[in-house]
Amino acid sequence: MDSSRRSIFAGLSNAVAGLVGITEATAAPPPTPPPGPRWAMVVDAAKCIGCQACTVSCIMENAVPEDSFRTIVSTYEVREAGGGVGMAMLPRLCNHCADAPCIPVCPVGATYQRPDGIVVVNADACVGCAYCVQACPYDARFINHTTQKADKCTFCAHRVDAGLLPACVETCVGGARIFGDLNDPASSVSRILAETPAKVLKPEMHTAPHVFYLGLDDLFLGRVEAEPTLWQPQHGQPQHGAEVRS
Amino acid sequence: MSPVIEVINVTREAAWLPWAVQYFFLIALSVGCFLLSLPGLLGTNPTWLRIARVALVGALVCGIAAPVALLADLHQPGRFWRFYAHPNLNSWMAWGAFFIPGYLLGLFLYAWAALRPALAEGAGRGVLLRGLWRLVAFPRLRLPTGALLRLAAFVTLGFALLVLLYTGMEVMVVRARPLWNTPFLPVQFALTGLVGATGLALVLERMLTGHQPAAASLMTRLLVVLVLATGLVGAAWLAAGLIPWNATHAAALQSVVGHEAWRLTAIWAGLAAAATIGLAMVPRAGWLAGLLALHACWMFRWTVFIGGQAVPKTGAGLYATHLPMGHDGLLGILGTGGLCLFLAIAITALLPWNQASAAPAARPAGDALPGRA
Amino acid sequence: MTDRRDILKAGAAAAGLGAFALGYEETARKVVEGVAESLRPRPANAAPNIHGASLPPEFRVDPATGEVAPAEGQKVSYTLCLGCTTLCGVRVRVESETGRVLRVAGNPYSPLSADPVLPQEASVRESFAALSRFEEKGLAGRATACGRGSAVLTQMDSPFRVTQPLKRVGPRGAGKWEPIPFAQLIREIAEGGNLFGEGAVTGLKALRDMAPIDPANPEYGPKVNQVALLSSVNDGREAFARRVMQGAFGTINFVGHGGYCGGSYRSGSGAAFGDFRQMPHAKPDMANIEFVIFCGTAPANAGNPFKRQGWQLAAGRSGGGRLNYVVVDPVLGHSDAQAARDHGRWIPIRPASDAALALGMTRWMIEQDRWNAAYLALPSEKAARAAGEPSFTNATHLVITEPGHPREGFLLRASDLGLPYTGDRHGPRDGALVISAANGQFAVAEAMEGPARLLVDQRVTLGNRAIRVCSAAELLRQEAFSRELAGWSELCGVPAETIAGLAREFTAHGRKAAVSSHGGTMAGNGFVNAFSLVTLNALIGNLHWKGGTFQGGGGFADDGAGPRYDLANFEGKQTPRGLALGRNNLPYERSAEFRRKREAGQNPYPAQKPWYWNAPQLATEWLGSALDGYPYPLKALFLWNTNPIYGIPGLRAQVDAALRDPRRLPLIVAIDPFINETTAYADYIVPDSLLYESWGWAAPWAGVPQRASTARWPVVEPRLAKTETGEPIGMESFFLGLAEACQWPGFGARAIKDKDGALHPLQRAEDWYLRGGANIAFAGQRPVPDATDDDMALTGLDRVRPVLEATLKPEEWRKVAQVLTRGGRTQPLAQAYEGEKFAGRPIRMLHLYNETLGTSRSAVTGALFRGTPHWLPPAFADGTPMRAVHGEAEWPLLLVSQKSVLHNSYSIGADRLRGIRPSNPVAIHPEDAARLGISSGDRIRIATPGGAAEGTAILRRGVARGVMAVEHGFGHRELGARRHEIGGVLQAEKKGLGAGLNLNDLGIPDPTRQGFSVWLDPIAGSAVRQGLPARVTRLA
């Protein structure tokens, strides 16, 4: 890759730079024709107010069925080092990994990565074996109750292809979700990543995620050790508020 | 109390349903039974032959039911043909799609070869059945039955090992689940499969032929060895998680340790192993040990698949799992049970299973089928 | 034998096969479907199906050129969201063919949804490009809807929606209804009669009676006051309802939810602003401020304007943002972010103790001389102007503090010292006195051009008596110094060092610091808490400084005597008079009751029920007052867009039985799209338009610097039954029908006067709202430009264009269309500031001492209130501290309420919100929980002196010890939680709508009062939802 590309990542932590290296290796051909876009998201944790506007708009935009989520903002209460207590918000979605473990496992090639980096499922080919669901280290996939096929965040490819922004990005109240083209050095995501150290979730999985987090505590990079949520699926909800917990 | 509290988060449902447990259970039983049948059908020991006959029934019943359950675990079962039309050969599952029919075809051939003499003899009850058997035996086909049996056994053995390999690998390669992502897993699948198969053979032997001390004691001894081996591998897995030898194993252990449900599971497993061994020592209780062994084989898979999927990849605690009552759960399990029962009755009623004959060790080539003038 | 076995076997085999068939039925179905699908022909080169059921994009924008290509089959309309009282401008995607709303996001023209906003002149087409990837405009000018705003569209198709007029069948509240025709609805309500077979009910026609309610108590006013309308917030339609109920009908009783929303805060702020009628309040200028203390408001959980302050908080605390803040709250909420720890922090506080924190800070500020003494010394508008200050205070004004003196509590006025004055003695023009800093002489404050002495405590001779006078600042100082910092700390549970630290930080940013509060003050001492907190802002003089606090820019008036139409006045318009049901518009001392008792030689105190002379609109007192008949009973009650039974702590338990009794309140008419906890008691339910189906003109209630109006127009056809004339049945058509049937003035063919004096009809909703729109479009120096055909086509305004053209004048309609297509009108932000100050705000006097308050008395005890911020423990109406009645030994915990991030009070029916937040586990500190043997997820029973409820516990370190936190919005009994029978058909059953618990079911009555009561702040009359005494047990 050319030097301008490299300089974009100059400021990144080793882990991220390393991961991006993998991207470059897999996106091999020499850059004679200007590369097409490589979509990515930067999530600024300090800007997230946990309003779940993203979660709901994704549901509405993408007809995500009940009890399923393409994105959710995990919200934690944390006892901090100094004894204080604080909140941590963590918007989660598909990372559109450059080295996506969900792709090779798909027995019928229904899951694949577009040249612009978006990992998608061809619903006409998916046999619903859910192997990809198992293989994603981020719990980003699920079997859609309605379609009985694998489902996940598509970076709202249908909107992006129409020149628009993903639903969760356009309605992000805190402005925490920033979406754009990593191959364009002038894009917001490129500029932010050049200036600010970012993290990715589960770097040890070497999946080369393309959702980057600013200001995220290491506590939350992997599986979060915590008192679990009391959330219960809706279809298991008894009628009069007598919620149960197993 | 953990320093972190999840205030808002959601549960991910298990994507591999109890169907998957059933498939992995049945296919392992089938392969295990097939393996158990080999000494008897390829060798000369009458006790082993006795075992082989029931094992063959087990292999057939489970082998036929297994892919049916597998199909049901696909959320788009009508698209199964895509496995063959558009295979992605990077995926173990895609390979599995070829191994299963390979194994089954081999198994059918193997069973046919073993039963052919009896079929040709037409020893069945009733004119109709007798005629049918004769037909199925293809008496006109001049075949070296012994060699055929050996060949079929060899081919099937190959596919059986591939099935064991792929079922293990398919799960093992899932790096996203530390509990699965261990080289111990294929071994454990194989061993518990053999445990289950031995158990099944014990039970079938008791049900189909009545108790025969020699066969039973052979099988119970085998069972004890297998259970011990399984325990050893389990201990090795635990050790691997405890000593900082490998991050995945540590993560795997970490993900379950401290959860009440998993503590119970561990205790359960230990008790079940001990009880199996204990019962195996008791004369005439072999079939009970067999039942326990079957249960162990099931529980292992249930724990791996259902329990494993209850471990969140990013979230905290365990996802609540409950067995749904409908197709995705209990009803489905009953359905598969029903299928197995039907198959068992049909196969034992329609086939001369208890006359399956071993490959004649040194018969001259081109031996004629019995009953053929 | 063998046969038997064979049969058995065959049976077993058949059973097995049967089980197989059952278990695999679904699989078989899927196989068939899958095969069929596989066989379906597909175009060979079709794009892979990767988008599933995602919506087709509403338009396409060429990322290179910004060219917009609208999509077939969808319109994008800018209108208003009523997902909560923030009333944001949103953009609504409508499927043209079905008229279905597909999705909702933000309006880029609306300052409640976007920052910066697009200029009013930008074309709709440009606005679409501005939302796109083109030049990353969509990132820079993001226009958002919150989670609730994105989800509530599903309510439009709710199975629980009322779409036709309903009349109750059987007893009140029984949940049985019959649909009736519109004509019958109007006839019965207008004429009355034996409507329910329970005896005669007086109709509205007869109730419009201007004779006195009670000649013995003439201050009660005319009988029309016995008809009342309870509403909630001005959702853009209130002016219409007021025209009917107040202008035409003439009742004084028309209130919103102020008394149980943030009444104590508004009242405390009103005290500081010296205006108990409008109750002004200021918000921090989040875009420019450096330090904010959020004390009793949760900027990222709720607050108003919810989204706007959320993104301002986010921007200020991230990247290069320069906002630092603390959230002082018994409960840790979403306003905190670990990732922004360098910018913000949570400080737990004991509920109902904010005044202690504020007075502690005040003490430190005075002690350390860190208050803005130079500013506070300015005694007058003149002096302020001279000093370049946009406000001043009465800190230097002198107050008569001689105990027992007849003028105790009043300001020392010119006439008192024999100085010249105009107007009445002790009247408003009898100038308040200060002591000039220059010469030490008494001087009339108003005339001063320079500073006055700040701390004054001396005697003056009045008549022949030397009496003590103190400056307002001195009175505040005395209050603040009445306890050591440690003493204040002990009361509020915030460490003394933290109080000092807060005060230091608060005074370290010049004017760029603020305290902000709201719902957290809804405690049994909420008024003094609010007054004390707001006074901190006065002490640093931050009002109307850029980066300080400011009053919102307000809206463009639609309903006034505007530039095009006079919507305010009409022939026959009534001026409501008399005593409001909440007894908050007249001091008790001016009542006949008082006079009678005094004349009879009795102690006039206590009044039969408290009076709240310094209070906002008091819906809190309404139902109890009406049902007790004090001051007078009601004959008819309209409930429009309101739910006091759900929203007022303790009310349901008090009035449930009485409300069911038609003899106590003969007619209840609800106008509501749903059956809520209150409208369930109605005799009639009139359906109403919902969300994007209505007309209206709303304005931000605060927090937006520039003038802005949000347009509300029916972007979809209302899903409502129609009147005989084809109008959708809703609030407007109902009132129009009633006005016509009763022949009330102000309606009909000649009702609205235009600027040239010509009369125009008011016979349908559009007659009103479109003319209001004309007033908005033409407001200011220049009207807005005309809308283009393209604007109208893209936004779907085409659909209503004919009615615009038919209703408005040729020169008007395209301008109104311009405002409608933009979803409102917004003044350019630049016009809101003038250098370092806010533009166009009059110089205000803030009150460290509020004379009105300091000279009014509790109608219960007769004691004077105190005019300065001071400490009071949470107390009942007669001043008895709550803890004196409900001791800690019995009720060791305090309950507090906070808004849900996701829900509001009526969003429970929005399934997708429930999918994320299905219930409201009650938060308790792990130490308290450990003592009670409670773990997370346990079922618990919470009891208060007012009731008990069951819930689920969640252990959180983010609640103060001794506190239990209940998220609002759950525990519904209606809105779908109960199934009503309508026309013999039972409503749908939907699980989960009753999930969780409502803190208000645990609200407590006032044990010091007679009759129906709920616990109210003794000064502001506001509902108490913070700091309810409680105990909790684990359920087995």
Ligand SMILES: Nc1nc2c(c(=O)[nH]1)N[C@H]1C(S)=C(S)[C@@H](COP(=O)(O)OP(=O)(O)OC[C@H]3O[C@@H](n4cnc5c(=O)[nH]c(N)nc54)[C@H](O)[C@@H]3O)O[C@H]1N2
């Ligand atoms: N998401 C959402 N947003 C909303 C609404 C909604 O329903 N949902 N409603 C809108 C409406 S109508 C309004 S009025 C505003 C209200 O917005 P806010 O006034 O900000 O909200 P509240 O939840 O009433 O109270 C604010 C905080 O006060 C805290 N508190 C309780 N007791 C005390 C106390 O004694 N002292 C202090 N310092 N804090 C205390 C509560 O824990 C809570 O966090 O929000 C508006 N926005």
Ligand SMILES: Nc1nc2c(c(=O)[nH]1)N[C@H]1C(S)=C(S)[C@@H](COP(=O)(O)OP(=O)(O)OC[C@H]3O[C@@H](n4cnc5c(=O)[nH]c(N)nc54)[C@H](O)[C@@H]3O)O[C@H]1N2
């Ligand atoms: N415990 C506790 N109690 C609280 C609060 C709290 O935080 N905690 N918050 C308080 C606050 S801040 C407030 S503002 C009050 C709110 O209390 P209220 O002002 O009484 O209003 P809501 O409960 O919001 O109910 C309004 C009703 O209007 C109806 N509605 C919705 N849309 C429309 C429409 O378009 N037209 C008509 N006609 N009706 C419509 C719905 O049926 C809904 O039930 O509650 C207060 N009560």
Ligand code: SF4
């Ligand atoms: S569920 Fe669909 S996409 Fe996922 S692995 Fe199976 S076939 Fe591929």
Ligand code: SF4
């Ligand atoms: S996050 Fe998961 S689903 Fe998304 S690309 Fe990576 S592995 Fe695949």
Ligand code: SF4
């Ligand atoms: S990019 Fe689209 S699909 Fe992905 S989380 Fe956001 S809204 Fe959902």
Ligand code: SF4
């Ligand atoms: S919309 Fe933005 S601010 Fe709100 S929860 Fe989602 S990421 Fe956070």
Ligand code: SF4
């Ligand atoms: S803040 Fe309230 S009005 Fe604004 S979008 Fe959200 S729900 Fe709608």
Ligand SMILES: [Mo]
């Ligand atoms: Mo409110």
